[in-house]
Amino acid sequence: MSNFRTTSVAQVRRFAHWQDPGEAVTRAFGFTDGVLPDDQQVVVDDELRVHLPGKRVPLASDRRSDWALFCQEHFGLQSRFWPRFDRHPLNTDFVWNPVGADPRVLSEAEVTQYNEQGYVVIEDALDQSFLEQLTGELDAHDADRLKTLERKGNTEALKKISFSAQPSRQMRTVRQLSVLPVFQHLGHDLIGPDVRLYWDQSVYKPARCTDPFPWHQDTGYTYVDYQQCFTVWIALTDANVDTGCLWVLPGGHRVGTLRHAKSEYGNVVFGEDPGNMIPVPVRAGSMAVFAATLPHMTGANKRGWTRKAVMLEYAPDGMNRIAVDPWGNRTKTPAAYLDSHYQLLRDGVPTSLSI
Numbered sequence: 001m002s003n004f005r006t007t008s009v010a011q012v013r014r015f016a017h018w019q020d021p022g023e024a025v026t027r028a029f030g031f032t033d034g035v036l037p038d039d040q041q042v043v044v045d046d047e048l049r050v051h052l053p054g055k056r057v058p059l060a061s062d063r064r065s066d067w068a069l070f071c072q073e074h075f076g077l078q079s080r081f082w083p084r085f086d087r088h089p090l091n092t093d094f095v096w097n098p099v100g101a102d103p104r105v106l107s108e109a110e111v112t113q114y115n116e117q118g119y120v121v122i123e124d125a126l127d128q129s130f131l132e133q134l135t136g137e138l139d140a141h142d143a144d145r146l147k148t149l150e151r152k153g154n155t156e157a158l159k160k161i162s163f164s165a166q167p168s169r170q171m172r173t174v175r176q177l178s179v180l181p182v183f184q185h186l187g188h189d190l191i192g193p194d195v196r197l198y199w200d201q202s203v204y205k206p207a208r209c210t211d212p213f214p215w216h217q218d219t220g221y222t223y224v225d226y227q228q229c230f231t232v233w234i235a236l237t238d239a240n241v242d243t244g245c246l247w248v249l250p251g252g253h254r255v256g257t258l259r260h261a262k263s264e265y266g267n268v269v270f271g272e273d274p275g276n277m278i279p280v281p282v283r284a285g286s287m288a289v290f291a292a293t294l295p296h297m298t299g300a301n302k303r304g305w306t307r308k309a310v311m312l313e314y315a316p317d318g319m320n321r322i323a324v325d326p327w328g329n330r331t332k333t334p335a336a337y338l339d340s341h342y343q344l345l346r347d348g349v350p351t352s353l354s355i
């Protein structure tokens with residue numbers, strides 16, 4: 001028998017996405033007026049099903065991460081399908097708000113996948129000549145970094161993953177990339193009418209770099225008051241399980257920001273691999289678009305060449321960083337640096353940027 005807890009209909013109704021079964025189902029379970037009374041006892045099990053006591057067929061069944069978190073927090077019930085979630089202390093009330101009501105670039109199927117799984121892949125988003133130009137310029141940027149490391153005799157760092165923060169500040173091609181129509185339209189579909197670039201970086205994983213980049217959420221670095229930002233991970237070289245592609249925990253975005261620990265390679269949300277993780281291989285020029293709350297990691301690069309990617313993160317205009325000062329007070333500051341976090345969509349209309 002699975003692990004279970006007995007509770008009441010009133011308690012399960014406190015879950016933000018709870019939906020009572022339809023009248024026909026409720027009647028079939030013997031409630032002749034078709035209504036489940038608040039004080040009706042129900043049993044919730046670790047497969048995230050809700051039963052009436054003694055009934056074999058469940059009243060409801062919901063495998064989503066936010067229901068798992070609710071069961072964990074309200075009933076002390078650890079589900080079989082998800083890792084233990086530990087909320088970020090400032091994340092007290094996150095509820096996933098479905099996006100993509102009137103999509104411009106995503107198909108209905110992609111909108112559904114994004115809301116349910118937290119990511120979509122867009123194949124061949126960049127044309128070949130732009131991809132080559134972008135990669136060439138980022139390579140030159142990385143070559144400078146490598147030379148400096150060599151000069152300093154820092155041979156260990158040469159073998160590790162390397163990040164170049166905000167190349168858009170220096171490189172026009174990265175700025176041009178970040179405002180491509182596909183990103184303006186994605187901003188509209190996944191955020192709304194007013195969208196800014198929030199972050200950009202290149203990520204190079206050298207040949208035979210065996211260190212995975214650990215599980216984290218992109219919101220796990222700086223707490224912000226809007227958690228449904230999105231990240232675009234663009235492959236500059238083919239990325240698959242042998243070359244260090246992304247792995248994601250599909251559906252894990254719905255719990256909002258979790259507590260992260262510090263590690264050598266950045267913030268970590270899960271100490272070990274969660275079950276149900278899947279790889280997201282993408283070929284050069286294609287990209288994974290994912291919710292900033294989606295737990296993800298990248299694996300080892302077993303090949304003899306560098307895996308290269310560039311990442312862009314988008315947020316709504318007006319988003320704030322929230323921090324807690326040493327006296328325990330919450331402080332709020334605008335998340336955007338207006339010079340580099342330019343606005344690419346205003347009132348739903350692409351802005352005319354001179355970049």
Ligand SMILES: O=C(O)CCC(=O)C(=O)O
Pocket residue numbers: 161203205213218244296297298309311
């Ligand atoms: O591209 C990688 O290897 C990992 C980058 C990443 O997930 C991040 O910086 O958030």
